[in-house]
Amino acid sequence: MQSRATRQGRPTYDRDSLLEVAVTVFNERGYDGTGMEELAKRLGLSKSSIYHHVSGKEELLGLAVGRALDALFAGLDEVPDPSATATARLEHVVHRSVEVLAAELPYVTLLLRVRGNSDVEQQALERRREFDHRVAELVTRAAAEGGVRDDFDPHLISRLLFGTVNSLIEWYRPEGGMPVAALADALTAVLFDGLRGRSAS
Amino acid sequence: MQSRATRQGRPTYDRDSLLEVAVTVFNERGYDGTGMEELAKRLGLSKSSIYHHVSGKEELLGLAVGRALDALFAGLDEVPDPSATATARLEHVVHRSVEVLAAELPYVTLLLRVRGNSDVEQQALERRREFDHRVAELVTRAAAEGGVRDDFDPHLISRLLFGTVNSLIEWYRPEGGMPVAALADALTAVLFDGLRGRSAS
């Protein structure tokens, strides 16, 4: 076995840098709408060279959505204060999810567009459902302890919450000027405090 | 020219009923991921018969997204009380948009997944931008009159608002039990009153 820095051969792309470009193109044209020829053109490589790095188009998709899911679950498992209320924990998960989404934007974007056409996509949907399920549990506990209004179904609250978070992929661009922290603060503030400063139903 | 009821020939599908099935399949597999053969199978027709009703795959997409956009703009133009505040009008537009989204769910779903790969898709994106622009204007006026908290950029508020509305396509199914009115009420309540019943930042 040799280290990455001292190996032989001609160094250009490795799996990660290739994946980065591939995911960008997939997000522009859609996974199904992207051909390997278009991908090769954007990489400055020939079509056949791609197969030296990965087994095929589907593996690229698998690597991308896997990375997104790993990051999202890491944010979910990360619990700063075990004695905190479920409500505080929920707010932390939402806030953290915005940061993860921003940090891994292209990968999460691709993940959220998966429709389940292949085995890889089916498995991705499975892991997404697991994520949603654990968030819904957290919302239920937050509602039980009175931290979240109980005039609506916790499952509905959960869906609205992460519907808003996930919708960020449609417009947010980290390089566009708005800092991630500002976005996460605004989103959690609007969702948890309400659009109007005060007022009751 | 003859009327629809007294025409000759063998009646089975017409453009609308064919479109309905096509949009369903497009939403399941994705537009690019759906072949005309798969479409024909689901219609109980041969591939070539589809071309008797429409000029091709792209026209089906155009008809679908056109229908979605027409419905959304109709909801936007519909102003019940011209003397109402911008805030009240905004809340009405959000509420109405949820209803439109539910009523035209498959068509709006397809619209929101368009990426701009063809002329038809580019035009759809253009009309979507026009819609977003007019909503953003409304939010700005609502913020100016003090009906919406002004510690965040109105454009951001606008994106969060319709991000949440649009995210409904990911899970809401009208036949699943929850009435549209209940969903629209819950969404506007959570977004305009806030997740917590009271409390200030």
Next chain:
DNA sequence: ACGCTAACCGAATGTTCGGTCGGGAGACAA
């Protein structure tokens, strides 16, 4: 200078794609 190997390429593979074509079958008017 030489050998080794990762990285790459051009050309060709079989398959699937959206779309075309000539004709058949049923329904109505005459």
Next chain:
DNA sequence: TTGTCTCCCGACCGAACATTCGGTTAGCGT
């Protein structure tokens, strides 16, 4: 019965698709 119209089909086409293969190139260690 005959003509005409709508609706539909099987067979087919060129192009684009993902993938494969035999062989070449460029950089590193020796």
